[in-house]
Structure formats: C-alpha cells, structure tokens
Amino acid sequence: xxxxxxxxxxxxxxxxxxxxxxxxxxxxxxxxxxxxxxxxxxxxxxxxxxxxxxxxxxxxxxxxxxxxxxxxxxxxxxxxxxxxxxxxxxxxxxxxxxxxxxxxxxxxxxxxxxxxxxxxxxxxxxxxxxxxxxxxxxxxxxxxxxxxxxxxxxxxxxxxxxxxxxxxxxxxxxxxxxxxxxxxxxxxxxxxxxxxxxxxxxxxxxxxxxxxxxxxxxxxxxxxxxxxxxxxxxxxxxxxxxxxxxxxxxxxxxxxxxxxxxxxxxxxxxxxxxxxxxxxxxxxxxxxxxxxxxxxxxxxxxxxxxxxxxxxxxxxxxxxxxxxxxxxxxxxxxxxxxxxxxxxxxxxxxxxxxxxxxxxxxxxxxxxxxxxxxxxxxxxxxxxxxxxxxxxxxxxxxxxxxxxxxxxxxxxxxxxxxxxx
Numbered sequence: 567x568x569x570x571x572x573x574x575x576x577x578x579x580x581x582x583x584x585x586x587x588x589x590x591x592x593x594x595x596x597x598x599x600x601x602x603x604x605x606x607x608x609x610x611x612x613x614x615x616x617x618x619x620x621x622x623x624x625x626x627x628x629x630x631x632x633x634x635x636x637x638x639x640x641x642x643x644x645x646x647x648x649x650x651x652x653x654x655x656x657x658x659x660x661x662x663x664x665x666x667x668x669x670x671x672x673x674x675x676x677x678x679x680x681x682x683x684x685x686x687x688x689x690x691x692x693x694x695x696x697x698x699x700x701x702x703x704x705x706x707x708x709x710x711x712x713x714x715x716x717x718x719x720x721x722x723x724x725x726x727x728x729x730x731x732x733x734x735x736x737x738x739x740x741x742x743x744x745x746x747x748x749x750x751x752x753x754x755x756x757x758x759x760x761x762x763x764x765x766x767x768x769x770x771x772x773x774x775x776x777x778x779x780x781x782x783x784x785x786x787x788x789x790x791x792x793x794x795x796x797x798x799x800x801x802x803x804x805x806x807x808x809x810x811x812x813x814x815x816x817x818x819x820x821x822x823x824x825x826x827x828x829x830x831x832x833x834x835x836x837x838x839x840x841x842x843x844x845x846x847x848x849x850x851x852x853x854x855x856x857x858x859x860x861x862x863x864x865x866x867x868x869x870x871x872x873x874x875x876x877x878x879x880x881x882x883x884x885x886x887x888x889x890x891x892x893x894x895x896x897x898x899x900x901x902x903x904x905x906x907x908x909x910x911x912x913x914x915x916x917x918x919x920x921x922x923x924x925x926x927x928x929x930x931x932x933x934x935x936x937x938x939x940x941x942x943x944x945x946x947x948x949x950x951x952x953x954x955x956x957x958x959x960x961x962x963x964x965x966x967x968x969x970x971x972x973x974x975x976x977x978x979x980x981x982x983x984x985x986x987x
Contacts, residue, residue, distance in 0.1 A: 591620045598621060607639050611655075618663065621694040625673045628664035632656040636685050646696040648870065653697060657681050661739050661767075672780040675771025679787045683764035689902060702758040702801065708733050712756040712801055714748040741852055744770055752792060752820050759811075764791040778831065783814055789839070792821040796853075798903045813907050818850050818866070844874045848892070853971050855888040856911030858918050863888065905942045906957060909935050911959075913967045921971075921982040936960065 583590060594617045601610045614631040621627045636656030640649045660678040668674055683979045684690075684872040686697045708711075708730055709719075719742035722728040734740050748762075749755050755762040768787040799814030825843040829836050847870045854863035867884040870877070882891075916931035939960050946956050971977045971986060978986065 587620050591617055594620070602634070602638070605642060607642070610639075611635075614659075618659070622667040625664070625668060625671045628660060628668070628674060629677045632659045632664070632681070634657065634682055635752065640693075641691070646693040649691075649693045650697055650700055653681075653685055653693075656906055665739070670774045671775075672771050672783060673777050675767050675774065676787055678784045679764040679767040679771070679791070682760040683787060683791045683794065686760035698760065701760060703902065705758040708738065709757055711842070712758045713754065714742075714745070714757055715929060716742060716749070720746065740766065741770075744773075752788070752817065752824070754814075754816055755795065756801055756814065759795070759799060761791045761795040761799060765795070765984075782828075782832045782835075785824065786835075789821070789824040789828050789842070792817065792824050793842070796821045796846070797849070811903055811906065812910055813853050813857070815854060815859065815862075818854075818862075821846060822850075822869075830957060840874075847873065848887075850875065851884060852888050852892045853907070853911065855884065856908065856915055858915060860884075868957055900945075902942075902957065905938065909939055909957070909960075910963055910967065912938070913963055914971070917964075917967055917971055917986060921978060921986040924983065935963075960969070 594613050596687050598610050598613045601613070615636070618627055618631055633656065636653045640652035640656075643652070657678065660674055660681065664671075664674045665678075686694065686701060688694065691697070710730070718727050719731055719734065722731045724822070731742065734742065745757070745766060748766045749757075751769065752765050753762075755765060757763075764787060768784045768791065771784045772781065777783060793943065795814050795815055796817055798811035799817065800812040824845075825839060825846060829839045829843065832839060847866055850866040851870065854860075854866060864884050867887065878887075879952050912931050912935040916928045916935065918932060919925070919928035939957060943956055968986070972983050977983060
C-alpha cells in the first residue's frame with residue numbers, strides 16, 4: 567500500500583523498496599528489541615521513527631512505540647526531568663505523528679487519552695507529581711489559567727490571544743471549539759490537569775467512532791477520567807514545584823451520566839462498571855458531606871439506595887454512613903490524592919463549625935483531620951522511595967482553608983467570615 571501524507575523522500579524510498587518494506591520493518595523490530603535488552607535507548611528512538619514511517623497506517627505500531635517510550639524506557643531513568651522527556655515523547659508520537667497519518671483511528675485517540683489519564687494522572691509512577699506540575703505550568707501559560715476564556719480562544723481579538731491560540735493549535739494540536747464542546751459535555755474541567763486532556767482526546771475520538779465497539783473503548787476512558795477529576799479536579803495551590811488538588815464536586819452529575827451511558831452500551835462489562843459506579847455514588851455522598859453540602863449528600867445517598875438497595879443496610883442514615891462507616895474505611899487509605907481531599911474537607915468542616923459557634927463539632931473535625939494526617943504520614947515514611955512526596959503540612963492545609971473561606975468573592979457571607987476571624 568502506498569504511503570499517504572508522507573514526506574517526499576520517504577514516499578520515494580518506500581516506492582523503491584516495494585514489497586521489501588515489510589521485511590525491512592521486521593528487521594528493524596528485531597534490532598529494536600535487542601537494543602532495549604541492552605538498555606541502548608537513543609538508537610532505539612531512530613529505529614522507532616523508521617518503523618512507524620514504514621508502517622504508518624498500522625495503529626498498533628504507533629501505540630506500541632509510544633507505550634515503550636512512556637512506560638518502559640522512562641522508568642530506566644532516575645532523573646525526573648529525563649523521565650518526563652520520554653513520557654512526553656510517547657505522547658507526541660501519538661498526538662503529533664500517529665494522528666497525522668491516521669486522523670480517524672479511534673485506537674490512537676484512546677491510547678493518547680490513556681497516557682494522560684494513567685501515566686500522568688495516576689500515581690503509579692514516582693514522578694507523577696513532577697509530570698503534573700510541568701504540565702500544569704505549560705497549560706497555565708497557553709490557556710491563562712484552569713478555566714479558559716473559550717470565546718477568546720475561538721475568536722481571538724488581540725495579538726496576545728492569537729499567539730496563544732496558534733501555540734495551542736500548532737504545538738498541542740488542540741481545537742478551541744472542540745475544547746469548549748468537551749467542557750460543555752463533561753465540565754467544568756480544570757484544563758491544567760491531565761484528566762481534562764484525557765477527556766478531550768476521548769471526546770474528539772468519539773466524533774470519529776464508526777462502531778459501537780469504538781465508542782465503548784472511549785467511554786471506558788471517559789468514566790475513569792471523570793472519576794479522577796471528581797476526586798481531585800481542582801488545583802488549590804501550586805508551590806515549591808508541586809501541585810495541590812481538591813475535588814471537583816461540580817462535575818458529579820456529569821460523572822454519573824458517563825457511568826450510566828457506559829453501562830447501557832457495554833453489556834459485557836456492565837457488572838464491572840456497576841461496581842465502579844456504586845463506589846462513585848458513595849464517594850459523592852461522603853465528599854459532599856465533608857464539604858458542607860448536606861442536601862447534595864442526601865440526594866446522592868438516596869440515589870445509592872434506589873440504584874443499589876442491597877448494598878446499603880436498612881435504616882442507615884446519610885450521616886451514619888459518612889461518619890460511622892466511610893471515615894473508618896478511609897483512615898486506612900494510602901492514596902495521597904484521596905487522603906488529601908478528605909483532610910481538606912475535614913478541616914473546612916472544622917472552620918465552618920467555628921463560624922457557626924459550634925465549638926465542640928469544630929474540635930471533633932480538627933481531631934479527625936489530625937489523626938488521619940498522622941496515620942497516613944506514618945505509613946508513607948515507612949516506605950522507601952526517593953520520589954514519594956508526603957502530605958502537605960497540616961498547618962498549610964489549615965491556612966489554605968481559611969484563605970478560601972475568607973475570600974470576599976467566593977467565601978463565607980460577611981457575618982460568618984467575621985465570626986471566623
């Protein structure tokens with residue numbers, strides 16, 4: 567098959583090679599495997615470029631090479647900057663090159679979304695906080711913050727805006743119109759975080775999907791990414807080269823909708839998805855409760871009882887679940903993002919009760935936060951990892967909560983703010 571959209575020199579070469587292209591590609595694959603076994607990575611990059619150019623319309627060729635760079639080669643380096651270069655190269659291979667040759671291939675969109683959701687978004691790589699911080703800085707520069715002015719990006723009226731849109735389109739290969747579409751469908755999203763980009767590429771891929779199986783692949787990425795964004799989809803503060811997160815409660819209903827849609831479409835995985843869906847609903851109960859949204863918490867708790875009646879003990883109230891059941895479970899958690907979210911909620915509840923002159927409740931929430939912080943820190947400090955980052959100091963979390971509650975635009979009403987001061 568002749569190459570399409572290929573550079574002229576490559577087109578000429580492949581015409582001359584003719585049927586030998588497959589044999590040469592096989593030889594290059596063998597050589598690439600040998601180099602990896604010998605930890606010789608830089609020649610392997612050139613081989614990967616040749617292999618993908620010889621078989622540019624085979625999606626698996628691109629996804630394997632990208633995975634190799636982002637996952638297999640990156641972890642061979644201890645320097646986090648070096649690691650990030652390899653992770654980024656895997657993303658660029660899919661985004662900048664694979665989609666150039668295969669603009670309608672759903673598998674490539676799914677794998678690109680997975681890189682953002684899993685490699686950058688999850689915490690399985692010791693460098694994940696570094697990756698998140700670097701990416702947040704780049705997106706902050708090009709978008710001007712986590713909530714872009716979509717109208718300005720779609721219809722730039724100034725030289726500065728036009729320059730940012732040019733960078734967005736040419737370097738990051740993102741379309742402001744499609745970004746707005748993704749945000750309308752699944753947001754409000756924090757676009758400095760990797761989950762928003764996982765959602766974006768899955769959303770773009772959905773426009774290309776031609777079969778039900780294609781849609782199912784992308785919907786799995788969507789509900790998993792939305793779950794992560796719900797848990798820690800807000801940037802609270804960037805300091806000392808690290809990023810702090812909080813839950814994005816505003817996307818709870820849209821997260822729920824992605825689960826419902828996936829269960830309706832994916833019969834083979836319906837039971838598995840339903841278990842994840844139930845866990846999300848219970849998270850929504852608890853997170854809304856500890857962030858002082860009792861009516862929302864009650865609504866989600868009723869949804870759990872209606873949807874999964876056999877999984878909720880009869881007579882159990884929302885408060886009994888949140889305090890008596892859930893907090894006891896989460897004391898044993900070791901996921902930093904999850905524990906941080908719970909801690910910030912508990913601290914916020916403590917200060918809200920102070921503002922309401924309910925001092926006993928305030929002391930109780932503060933004690934829960936202090937105990938949870940200590941339990942987690944004791945576990946983390948007992949592990950051996952050069953890059954594992956402990957929790958932010960409890961005093962810093964308290965200062966963050968007070969600053970947010972006393973914000974004149976978005977914080978407490980003046981009377982409660984005065985009591986808290």
